[in-house]
Amino acid sequence: AQSVSQHNHHVILSEAASLELGCNYSYGGTVNLFWYVQYPGQHLQLLLKYFSGDPLVKGIKGFEAEFIKSKFSFNLRKPSVQWSDTAEYFCAVRRNTGFQKLVFGTGTRLLVSP
Amino acid sequence: GAGVSQTPSNKVTEKGKYVELRCDPISGHTALYWYRQSLGQGPEFLIYFQGTGAADDSGLPNDRFFAVRPEGSVSTLKIQRTERGDSAVYLCASSLKGTGDGGANVLTFGAGSRLTVL
Numbered sequence: 443a444q445s446v447s448q449h450n451h452h453v454i455l456s457e458a459a460s461l462e463l464g465c466n467y468s469y470g471g472t473v474n475l476f477w478y479v480q481y482p483g484q485h486l487q488l489l490l491k492y493f494s495g496d497p498l499v500k501g502i503k504g505f506e507a508e509f510i511k512s513k514f515s516f517n518l519r520k521p522s523v524q525w526s527d528t529a530e531y532f533c534a535v536r537r538n539t540g541f542q543k544l545v546f547g548t549g550t551r552l553l554v555s556p
Numbered sequence: 557g558a559g560v561s562q563t564p565s566n567k568v569t570e571k572g573k574y575v576e577l578r579c580d581p582i583s584g585h586t587a588l589y590w591y592r593q594s595l596g597q598g599p600e601f602l603i604y605f606q607g608t609g610a611a612d613d614s615g616l617p618n619d620r621f622f623a624v625r626p627e628g629s630v631s632t633l634k635i636q637r638t639e640r641g642d643s644a645v646y647l648c649a650s651s652l653k654g655t656g657d658g659g660a661n662v663l664t665f666g667a668g669s670r671l672t673v674l
Contacts, residue, residue, distance in 0.1 A: 446598075478665075486599070486647070486665040493658060532598050541611055541655050544589075544663060546598030 446535050448547035455523050455554050463518040463550050465533030472538040475516040477507055478546075481529045489531070492516065493538075503527070525556045558582075560666035562648050568672045569638055577633045577669045581650030588631050589663060590623055591647040599647055605631060606654045638673045645670050 449464040467473065477489040490501025497509040507518045516533060533547040561580040569575055581588050586607055591599035601615040605625045613623070620638075625631040635642055649663040 448598075474661075476662075485667040488662060488664070491662060534598075541604060541606070543601040543604065543612065543615065545601070546591075548596070548598045 446533055446545050446547035448531075448533055448550050450550045451548065453550055453552045455552070457525055457554055457556055458522050459554075461518070461520040461523045461527070461552070463531055463533075463552070465516045465518065465547060467514050467516070467533075467535040467545075469535065469537055470514075474536045474538050475507070475509060476534040476536075476544070477501065477505070477516075477518050478532045478534060479529050480532070480549075486532070489518070523552075523554050525554050528552060528554045560648055560650055560664055562646075562666040562669050564669055565667065566670045566672075568674065570674050571638060571640060573638050573673075575635045575638055575671060577635075577646050577648075577671070579631045579633070579648030579650075579666060581629065581631070581648070582664060585650035585652055585664075586628070587651045587654030587661075588625060589649040589651075590631070590633050591649065591665075593645045593647055593668070595644075602633070602646075604654060611654065635671075638671075640673050643671055643673045 445468045447466045475492040478486045479489045480486050490499050492499045492509050500506050505520050530549045530551045532549045534544050536542045536544045563578045588605040590602040593599045603623050604612040608628045620636045623633045645668040647668045649665045651663050653661050
């Protein structure tokens, strides 16, 4: 069965620090990859997505993610975090054939201290 | 509507009772999904509708859970004989299409319905 692993469950950073959140998936075929974010008290929102093409994907609010097929990874990065980035981040993966359910990781809770 | 709307936002019920959770997807979205998110976990797939039909219900945990989408728009998730283990946030999402690459198949989520079974 398809699975998604997010290695960091809790991350605490100071403002202006760099961020990298790990995401690995188990499926070996062609996949679509997503990062969703959930700010405190808000619903899940799409941060960025990868379908094909350039493996370096830019999203909203200065976030980017790199798809490395050989490592089955889709790590999320931001060069300089802000207090407003405090949220929970979810990586999600879907096989790219017909209907395939979107499978989520367990999430990483990020706390940015001012 | 502008976003995915879910009601109620909070529901507290007693063990053994029947519960209905409603989802109103984005207008024009043919695909609708239900997910369940337990504390400390990521969203877990329950069921997918394409139009009025349940195209994939492989995530429903048991026969106490049932969902309908009779007119291809609003959907209701129904839970019979609720158990304490059913306590979770139930998320609904919709997308323009349910298959294929591209932006038409990106899920937009609602705020969820938090179910607490005492």
